[in-house]
Amino acid sequence: MDEILERAPVNALIVFPNWKAWDGGADPLFRALEKPAAERGIRLFFQMGERAWQPSSGLASPSGALMVDCHGRRLREGCLSRGEWIDFQMAGVENFLREHPFLAGGMFMHERRGPVSALLGGGSEERSRRPYCFCESCRARGAEEGIDVRRAREGFQRLYELFEASARGGDLPAEGWFVTFWRILVQFPEVLAWERLFYDTLHDYRAGLTGSIKALDVNYRVGYHVQNHTMLMDFAWRAGDEPERIAAYADWIKLSVYPAVSGTRGKGRLRKLNRTLFADVPDETGRDFLRGIMGREAADEPDWFADDVPGFAPSWVRKEVARWKKALPDKPVYSGLGIGVPGGEKAETPGYITACTQAGYEGGADGTLLSRNYGEMRPELLKAAGAVIQNHQ
Secondary structure, eight states: OHHHHHHSOOSEEEEOOOTTTOOSSOOHHHHHHHHHHHHTTOEEEEEEOSTTSOOOTTSSSGGGGEEEBTTSOEEEEEOTTOHHHHHHHHHHHHHHHHHOTTOOEEEEOOOOOOHHHHHHHOOSGGGOSOOBOOSHHHHHHHHHTTOOHHHHHHHHHHHHHHHHHHHTTOOOOTTOHHHHHHHHHHHOTHHHHHHHHHHHHHHHHHHHHHHHHHHHOTTOEEEEEEOGGGGTTOHHHHHHHOHHHHTTTOSEEEEOOOHHHHHHHHHHHHHHHHHTTTTTSOHHHHHHHHHHHTTOOGGGSOOTTSSSOOOOOHHHHHHHHHHHHHHOTTSOEEEOOBOSOTTOGGGOOHHHHHHHHHHHHHTTOSEEOOBSOGGGOOHHHHHHHHHHHHHTO
16 A cells, blocks of 8 residues: 555545455455555545456346347346346445445446447447347336337347448448438337436436445445546447436546547447448548547547557546536546556556646546556556646645
8 A cells, every 4th residue: 555655645545346256254355455544544445347246146046137138148247127136236235335334435337338339339248239138127117118129129130230231341221321220210219218228227226226325324425437438439328328317326426538548449439330330421521520529629539540549638538527527516526547558558658647637637627536457557657647636635
């Protein structure tokens, strides 16, 4: 801990427990940090993400808690509408806080994108293009909301076929890609109703988590991480975030403004969109459209078509923080400055980190949350960020 303090002023640490190895008792790492943190006036928070907290043998039927795609195939992530799965998670969080009463609260990283974003982005198996969730619980909730579940599935199946064919380099539809895409949405308005259902479920789940924690102690501080891709290219995910709705249940927000790696990540996403959603127009047109709707200028972005894409400019960090602070003026908003995130190392210099840290404060950030992991951060970069943070304390 003293090593960390030598490089940056710290008043809080967020620690990721090994949830899979946790046996329900006191976590040795947190116990080891309890005394030194208290002596230095540092608050400790636990962190809970997606991958380490998946349906496990602790459930009566682990596979029954998994999401289901529009073709009826199970994915590897748990569904947030499954009652047994939700109860299991909330009981685990409550028990963890009881075993560690010295904690100040927790932060949740729900990197959950809706089914339309899955179509737009594709990705690895658990982040594939396969639209979800059509499990028994979601189908029941959809029907209760008045959505024709059969037509929602059929619409997503049609869209999946369109996106997959384009991503594989197939010929454009006879009437153009976007017109075909739009026609499917018009024919199956249930698709957007199902997208809305997904985010309603996510926000309800988060509100329930916060409520469970506050029931133990109203003074616990519960924060939520805003995913990096919602600030880059994913307008559908951004629409689902709804800052004002998050404000109803979050005590504070961490914005994943990872400027260095965002160049690499954004290039990959733009390439996918230019093969699908913007396949009818030149790549530069797709770039300019996204730049406009995401509220950026050319000076904020790297050269997307360069072989080695650098990071985003500090002006982008300032704008993203200011956007969220405007939406949440009464909630602490922290600039989650990514340092050493794999894929962005070449863009990082002490001067760049200094400028990006300062830009967060210029945007109205209530503080800086050095992200993602301490082990990824080079000492000279931490010191650069620390010098700026010190000036704002």
